[in-house]
Amino acid sequence: MAEAAEDTVRRGRGRPPRLSREQIVRSAAELAVREPEVALTVKRVAEAVGSAPMALYRYFPDRDDLLQAVADRVMADAQHKDLPGGTWQERLRAWMHDSRDYLLPYRQLLPYMAATQQPARVSSLVTLTRLLRPLRLAEDDLALAVTLIGSTVIGHAVYETHRGPVSAHKLDALSEALARYPQEEREAVAPLLPRLPGAQNRLYDVVVDRTIAAIEALAAR
The missing domain is CATH 1.10.357.10 (Tetracycline Repressor, domain 2)
Structure with missing residues (x-):
């Protein structure tokens, strides 16, 4: 309980937890499978991780860079x-x-x-x-x-x-x-x-x- 309170203070009350590149990539991969017919946009990925689209641009310059990172992760995760x-x-x-x-x-x-x-x-x-x-x-x-x-x-x-x-x-x-x-x-x-x-x-x-x-x-x- 004390650790959770301390973490809230460190982040600032009401602020969402900090994103990570790995978290964004994995959420996008799950979204691609869950809704294959819907375009995988930065906005939709941002919604999936509970963030604003502009926050994702801190990790990926554009949509192509994001999708390339997701594709690389999917291929690297293949279990042979x-x-x-x-x-x-x-x-x-x-x-x-x-x-x-x-x-x-x-x-x-x-x-x-x-x-x-x-x-x-x-x-x-x-x-x-x-x-x-x-x-x-x-x-x-x-x-x-x-x-x-x-x-x-x-x-x-x-x-x-x-x-x-x-x-x-x-x-x-x-x-x-x-x-x-x-x-x-x-x-x-x-x-x-x-x-x-x-x-x-x-x-x-x-x-x-x-x-x-x-x-x-x-x-x-």
Whole structure:
């Protein structure tokens, strides 16, 4: 009780507790997941931490700097658990799926993750280097492999969140647009339209398989 009273006096009565950069970043990350469809603005983050927007500018020059810091924190916090599977291909496939699933809730931060600062990537680099070590790749090829894997995961997450599912409304719009083309082209494309949702669901598996095949080719050289 005495400590609480002393702390109140030290801060000044009625003044909010001092913010920290870490507190702001973590609150913004939680907000990004909780309301993914609403723009993550400085004003909304300030409200989440019980402060005024101007107070946040003491820690971040602008919104881009704030979102970059949040993206870096999310990537640095990624937990790379033990990967299932006996072969490196099985373990890499599991890692790529787990990583994509971890990133997808942070749709507003994905462009910033693609530009993330190097320290935020260390956890992934350690995991991937350990996973690919049995291949005995040359250092240049190993660097290429981990870069390929990381860019594939983030790139596809960006694609999925910005493209969205192929809904019935989108299929109707495609059908209407296709009606303006010559009959031969309509007949060739029309059977594909109802199959697009299934193709989109299968796409990441194909992307992962192609990534693994590219690494296998590096190892075979």
